[in-house]
Amino acid sequence: MDGEPGREPGSDGADKVRRLIAGWLSEPCDDRAPATAARSLGTGLAVPPAGAERVAGTARRLATEGLGGGPPPEADPGLRLLAEVLVLDEHPSAVGWTPAERAAVLDWVTLLVHRFGEDGVQRLVAELS
Numbered sequence: 001m002d003g004e005p006g007r008e009p010g011s012d013g014a015d016k017v018r019r020l021i022a023g024w025l026s027e028p029c030d031d032r033a034p035a036t037a038a039r040s041l042g043t044g045l046a047v048p049p050a051g052a053e054r055v056a057g058t059a060r061r062l063a064t065e066g067l068g069g070g071p072p073p074e075a076d077p078g079l080r081l082l083a084e085v086l087v088l089d090e091h092p093s094a095v096g097w098t099p100a101e102r103a104a105v106l107d108w109v110t111l112l113v114h115r116f117g118e119d120g121v122q123r124l125v126a127e128l129s
Contacts, residue, residue, distance in 0.1 A: 014089075017081045047128040049093040052101030058127050059108035063115060075114035083110040087121055 064072060075083075087109045088094055088102060097105070112120040 014081050014084045017085045047091065047125055050091075050128055051093065052097040052105050055091065055093075055124075055128065056101075056105045056108050059105065059112050059124055062120060062123055062127065063108050063112035072111050073114065075110045079114055080106065080110045083113045087113070087124075 084106055088106050091105075094102060094105075109121075109124070112124060116123070
């Protein structure tokens with residue numbers, strides 16, 4: 001669940017996905033922003049600010065629900081990019097998280113999206129609200 005070796009959230013792949021989605025939403029996306037900064041598409045998650053530990057723990061609990069203690073399945077790397085752009089970067093506190101905290105949250109959010117899709121994201125939002 002560590003993602004691609006040497007890849008941190010905010011990489012070029014996420015930037016490309018962000019620009020694509022921003023184009024769909026007709027929102028401008030600044031290509032000159034530093035790759036380490038969290039860039040929101042402006043849709044935001046309707047959740048209060050929270051620490052990365054709380055968000056990762058909640059996402060982990062929801063993502064592993066019903067697995068019976070077995071190893072979690074691997075999610076597609078492309079799904080990781082979507083989870084980063086559409087969920088992680090839209091959390092109001094994500095900009096203040098360290099790269100390690102962002103990576104930990106992203107691991108669990110990606111698995112949550114892989115297993116439950118939009119319903120998983122909605123459950124995460126409900127639990128964090």
